[in-house]
Amino acid sequence: MSLIADTPEPPYYAVIFSSHVTGDTEGYAETAARMLELAAEQPGYLGVESVREDLGVTVSYWADLESIRLWKQQAEHRLAQKSGREKWYSSYRIRIARVERDYENRA
């Protein structure tokens, strides 16, 4: 199974979320998994790619900026963001980007 998101033809949007977690990761894994599940139910969701070593990078793909705005405001997601800021993340950076081109290779 490929974990590479099967996104449509550009243009579309990517939210690149890069983070470091603190030592206090109680509840983190469950919430992170729940957020991936919940994101997939949102309007305009196109896919996600998520990887963590020391650094975590989660790229979610969206049809447009309005979909990203709505997801950011989603109630359960807001609670998770609050826990993230207060407990789980020592630092993070979020970048909103417009995907203009993509190409792939499947062996």
Place this chain on the structure above:
Amino acid sequence: MSLIADTPEPPYYAVIFSSHVTGDTEGYAETAARMLELAAEQPGYLGVESVREDLGVTVSYWADLESIRLWKQQAEHRLAQKSGREKWYSSYRIRIARVERDYENRA
């Protein structure tokens, strides 16, 4: 040390490289490390974030599309791309995106 790239104010560009590797990873780790080193020497390079589990996601940041084009054409990088296609990657996808906004939180 933060592994989150210290990029300047947007706009700038991101190359999101998502991949799965095959069982044949001879030479892969050395070449991947060398490419991160080499990318950092290119004009217009702004930073990189790279993580691998089953899925690998490497996001490199660039000042403009011309810098990305030159990096893609760089001779040693082209050889690495060829090995990647022929040996190391079972599948990959590359997305070129214009970063329009970013925000961060440092604890």
